[in-house]
Amino acid sequence: MPMQHLSLREILRKIMSQHLSEQEIQRRKDLQELIDLGIEPYPAALYPVNATAKEINEQYNDEEKNFQEVCVAGRLMSRRIIGKASFGEIMDASGRIQCYFNRDEICTGDDKTMYNTVYKKLLGIGDFIGVKGHVFKTQTGQTSIHVTELTVLAKSIKPLPVVKVDEEGKVHDGFMNPEQRYRQRYVDLVVNPGVKDIFIKRNIVINTMREFFNAHGYFEAETPVLQPIPGGAAARPFITHHNALDIPLYMRIANELYLKRLIVGGFDGVYEFSRNFRNEGMDRTHNPEFTVMEIYVAYKDYLWMMDFTEEMVEKIALAVHGSTEVKFGDKVLSFKRPFKRVTMLGAIEEHTGHNLAGKSEEEIYEIAKALHVEVDKSMGKGKLIDEIFSEKCEKHYVQPTFIMDYPVEMSPLCKKHRNNPELTERFELMVNGTEMANAYSELNDPIDQRERFEEQLKLMEGGDDEAMFIDQDFLRALEYGMPPTSGMGIGVDRLVMMMTNNTSIQEVLFFPQMRPEKVAEKEGEKKEAEKK
């Protein structure tokens, strides 16, 4: 319903029925006054922008007097009114540019309404405006637009937090409350410029990977998010229901089995940036939906994939930072190739002094006990080794390190090691004590794969609700034959955290999952109550 059709009284009545703040009421009045003056506060026509704040700031040269007819649009972010003159900053997607507004140049005739009323009273911080004029430098040397024409592009009726930065770059009155920042990311993006930088870097990370894969001729695939069997990882899925088919469907926890089907189908290399969904706890490093890049390349093994991963990660660091040295907290991570490589058993020997090679399950159990690692009798050999590694070794790998050759029980989709059937051809890339990438020489023996799935089934029957389901169609695909293949998955969110010096996943997701706000939450409670 356009505002124009309501009288001021009607608008005020509407206002009173909502609880609006003083400033929100003021802005609604200003909006109505603009309309009364015949100014459309939300014009339909395009605005002929011909320059950006960044271009002007970087390229303006006082001597050449370039940018003599610019047309810039953006959000009004600050204002300093000095009587009949004024300075304000406009922020567009590229940054901020100062504008100089002079009463008699905006209003060349006797009618000074545009300056005195529209600009000074009815416009405010947060409004979108367009300005035309020429660029000059002020007495203090600040590049500015000397405005001759001002256009209202969109009125804002909610006051924006006013964040100020002083001469020393110190931020005053910052919009810092994390809850508000995540719930109202649009505001966060407007007033906290560093936030946008994180997402620009995220984009660089993703583009660098994509370009790297495409340069190798690999194919970007799209595979189902809704899956009848949630495969490819051990995790609790979200479940949903398809009405027409009347079947349950699961949100994908991984896309691995689908990409391998494509290798069966004859692609040499396939990759996908996969949004995965896991119905598990949330914390600083876990969001219910997250992004993993998975790639599968035929006729390769995990040793090749290690080289490939190294090259890719180094490229990413260079693309984001222009350097292989990346600051993270109080550490400097070096992504310069080659990364250190150690076997899992080697790592355990290095950090505990115990060589587990050839040891029986009982012996390893006793060693774990002696090391004060929490273990129980139900754990198999592989699980015991994994526990010892996570407890005693993981944290030591701050600089990028490949951990190779995991126990076979932990890796039901991975090919057995060519030299030792108790191990698999698997590596993880550890950085700052956490897993960043995970890769295999993929298991392509359909009989072995069936047996591994059956072992998972036993685990499931034993009460492990995260053991993998048997995917018969995937086994059928393998039976047709899959070439030797190496696959690698890398947590994009965690990689971005690493590259942007963030310890919270929420900082690298535009819209991290949050509990619904009050209104929605009350409705949810009602529904819960109805169920009971």
Next chain:
RNA sequence: GACUCGGUAGCUCAGCUGGCAGAGCAUCUCCCUUUUAAGGAGAGGGUCUUGGGUUCGAAUCCCAACCGAGUCACCA
């Protein structure tokens, strides 16, 4: 899931040994034609997260709930 910290004006926060609800910025009125955390004078603005309790009296003390942050556990 456990523990710790927090929720007060549009934003950032003070007030918390119980006694009229505060500051800066923002808003409104006035002055100011090169300012940049502009400046000067004045004014308005509050469901102190919610619900109980103690008390003559609660933003403040107690209990519970909600929301968030952090630490740990779980998960990967």
